Amino acid sequence: MGEIVVGIDIGTTKICTLVGEVRAKDTYILGVGVEPAQGMKKGMVTDVDTLSASISSSVHKAERASGYEIGRAFVSLSATNAQSINSNGMTGISGSREVDDMDIQRVMEAARAVPIPHGRELLHVIPRRFNLDDYIGIRNPKGMHGYRLEVDTHIIVSSSTSMRNFEKCVEKAGVYIDRFILNPLAAGDVVLTPTERESGVMVVDIGGGTTDIAIFVEGSVWHTGSVAVGGQLVTNDIAHGLSLPFEIAESVKLDYGHADPREINQLETFPVQPFGEERLSKVKRSDLAMIINARVTELFELVLEEVRQSGHEGLLPAGVVLTGGASLLPGMRTIAHHTLKMPARLAQPESISGMTDMLRSPAFSTSVGLLRLGLIMDIEDNRRDSFRRNGRPENNSGLGKWLGGLFKRFLPEDEQ
16 A cells, blocks of 8 residues: 655646556546646746646546545746756764764754755755765665765755745645746656666756756756757747747647658648738648757757756766657657767656556656655655754655665666
């Protein structure tokens, strides 16, 4: 028996509410509610009332499908609103000089004690690796003997204004937010393999308004970022280039779009009705592909610049894993491979069961990832809060029996 949890993925183009039972080996989906997003632009709230109504509709659909009344949920947050910094902490080993849970909690608390920029709030503190005396790069120091324990962490902070606006929208829909979770972390939890995480890999979550990035090295996240290009900008380019209404341009993209002009027959055409024209016109599909290719190439060039600024260029042998709704556009993997000069694959959520027909798509990677990763983070928070109250971490023995090695999906511990 697992734990019943709820996730609300608020994207620029769609809102997805999931009710699922997180089990040791998979996530059983009990209910799904998908609604077009209104009141959003490029990962930001533009209309509280409109967005709240969209969230409410998505939640009600999931309630009807699952039979559960939704009162609280984990909620996604775009990396557009986030900023990442690196920090380390140090503590002496107490008692028998054998590292225990209390020592790990103390060193993590030390790493958290960093100045937060004005207008920002702490979102995630993620351990990357531990050092014990002269031993560098330890994955899990528990049980080892030493005198001084250090930890390197990746800290993610987000805009207070943005978080309060999302919070207001969700609460107006009648749901309490358990926690916000950064989009690429949630997506990465369900699309990456342990080998990719260990070797060095980048998740590129291409949504409607933005593209979120997370770089994983040695099993944990080392960098997060975002670029302000997504599927809607591709649609805008088509609308301007072919003089079409946005809605028709979106349909043209979905029906005939391709990111790689080299894969298109130069003689192939399709009919459209541009602004001011009474009759249908024929457009060469290769011309459409050229429009799309220009924007997609720009997207991956911006991603490459983000990788260079992070200092991880050349350190990602597992390459890039593409996910998100806009990654479904044909030719995206090829353009990513050529532009980024690294292996590329398209990924969808794994290890799910139940109501999964529509969820086995890259468009729902973040939605599914919210459930499991949110539960893992909640358990870790309970341990930290127990340490602050009682001076010792909470055991969590009941959950621990069925969770098994789930923490290894997110925290830098040895692989199963």
